[in-house]
Amino acid sequence: MELTTRKLLTIVTEAALEDILVRDIENLGARGYTITDARGKGSRGMRDATWAPHANIRLEVLCDADTADAICTALRERYYDNYSMVMYVGEVVVLRPEKF
Amino acid sequence: MPSFEPVILFFVLGAIAGFVRSDLKIPGVLYESLSIFLLLAIGLKGGVELARYPLLDVALPALAVVVAGALIPLAAFPVLRRVGKLSTADAGSIAAHYGSVSVVTFAVGSSYLARLGEAAEGYMTVFLVLLEFPALMIGVLLARRGERGTPWGQVMHEVFAGKSIVLLLGGLMIGWVAGPGGIAPLDSLFFDLFKGLLAFFLLEMGLVVARRFGDLRRAGAFLVVFAVLMPLAAAGLGLITGMLLELSVGGVTLLATLYASASYIAAPAAMRIAVPQANPALSIGAALGITFPFNLVVGIPLYHRLAQYLHHAGA
Numbered sequence: 001m002e003l004t005t006r007k008l009l010t011i012v013t014e015a016a017l018e019d020i021l022v023r024d025i026e027n028l029g030a031r032g033y034t035i036t037d038a039r040g041k042g043s044r045g046m047r048d049a050t051w052a053p054h055a056n057i058r059l060e061v062l063c064d065a066d067t068a069d070a071i072c073t074a075l076r077e078r079y080y081d082n083y084s085m086v087m088y089v090g091e092v093v094v095l096r097p098e099k100f
Numbered sequence: 101m102p103s104f105e106p107v108i109l110f111f112v113l114g115a116i117a118g119f120v121r122s123d124l125k126i127p128g129v130l131y132e133s134l135s136i137f138l139l140l141a142i143g144l145k146g147g148v149e150l151a152r153y154p155l156l157d158v159a160l161p162a163l164a165v166v167v168a169g170a171l172i173p174l175a176a177f178p179v180l181r182r183v184g185k186l187s188t189a190d191a192g193s194i195a196a197h198y199g200s201v202s203v204v205t206f207a208v209g210s211s212y213l214a215r216l217g218e219a220a221e222g223y224m225t226v227f228l229v230l231l232e233f234p235a236l237m238i239g240v241l242l243a244r245r246g247e248r249g250t251p252w253g254q255v256m257h258e259v260f261a262g263k264s265i266v267l268l269l270g271g272l273m274i275g276w277v278a279g280p281g282g283i284a285p286l287d288s289l290f291f292d293l294f295k296g297l298l299a300f301f302l303l304e305m306g307l308v309v310a311r312r313f314g315d316l317r318r319a320g321a322f323l324v325v326f327a328v329l330m331p332l333a334a335a336g337l338g339l340i341t342g343m344l345l346e347l348s349v350g351g352v353t354l355l356a357t358l359y360a361s362a363s364y365i366a367a368p369a370a371m372r373i374a375v376p377q378a379n380p381a382l383s384i385g386a387a388l389g390i391t392f393p394f395n396l397v398v399g400i401p402l403y404h405r406l407a408q409y410l411h412h413a414g415a
Binding site: 014016020037051054055079081083 | 128131254304308312314365368369372373376377380381384
């Protein structure tokens with residue numbers, strides 16, 4: 001079995017941004033993504049998802065290093081100043097690299 | 101009979117539960133379901149009532165109500181800027197919240213009047229729908245004066261395709277087309293259960309307000325005072341507009357309630373996208389933390405009294 005490494009980019013941010021972010025990352029070359037509802041606490045306080053304006057999402061993208069880099073750069077520029085957003089990138093092993 | 105609407109006791113219960121850090125939690129899906137129900141029910145009810153009036157009888161007053169309502173964000177903005185020393189973004193966003201309306205405040209006002217047997221013009225729901233969005237546009241324009249790059253397409257989509265407008269307007273259309281007879285089979289769901297489900301919703305709002313109470317401390321003294329005086333001033337405008345339009349006591353009360361109320365569902369969603377620099381804790385803290393409970397407990401009975409007084413004086 002051939003194993004290949006890819007980047008797993010995780011973005012934790014405000015649910016209000018979901019539609020815009022999806023469009024952004026697809027334009028930047030992501031071929032798929034997974035979104036889950038999330039809650040937690042960070043520098044902008046408690047995001048407890050008790051109602052819509054306080055809800056968070058976690059958006060995960062499997063992609064190559066260049067795409068991950070492009071997404072991180074663009075999102076940091078566009079959203080870091082005004083929105084709750086955390087991004088991190090890890091390396092993962094995938095089974096079907098042609099998908100990502 | 102107590103002089104306040106008993107359903108607001110559920111709001112108080114929710115707030116207490118939040119303050120004592122009870123593990124009581126309304127699941128997100130229930131909150132979503134309740135808001136869908138309330139918006140649809142209010143729309144339907146308005147549509148059924150609207151079917152009784154010729155459209156032209158409603159169109160002119162509606163235009164007057166929207167034009168007068170536009171004064172609210174326009175007046176609030178300079179106060180927030182100069183007196184409150186808030187940034188343009190924050191002032192514009194808060195002005196939009198106060199110019200737009202709260203559906204739940206309207207619902208509590210309606211049931212307050214219904215309990216007292218005070219009739220109101222059925223087309224008040226049309227005003228509710230029409231007052232929801234112009235202030236959001238005005239707020240965005242004020243907040244982003246001279247700035248380029250407002251994502252207008254996105255903002256318009258957020259406002260007009262948002263669930264509040266879709267369900268209110270959709271319900272209104274369905275009620276209007278179907279008429280009272282057509283909706284009758286649905287009465288037991290949409291109208292009989294309305295108050296019970298409103299109670300659930302208010303319980304949740306109480307929890308949210310209590311959990312977000314910390315935001316108020318960040319908002320500061322100016323915003324706390326603003327959140328009480330602004331609804332009073334806006335209600336005054338509503339009373340005058342309602343009297344000039346020769347609405348009934350109930351109608352004048354509801355128009356004052358609409359003008360006094362501040363949006364905390366549609367406005368936060370739209371402002372977050374349109375004016376990212378604005379701090380949502382300030383606008384939501386003021387609109388939901390102070391103005392909403394103020395209108396529920398003090399405002400609505402007060403506006404009703406004043407409407408009675410004005411009608412009495414005018415008669």
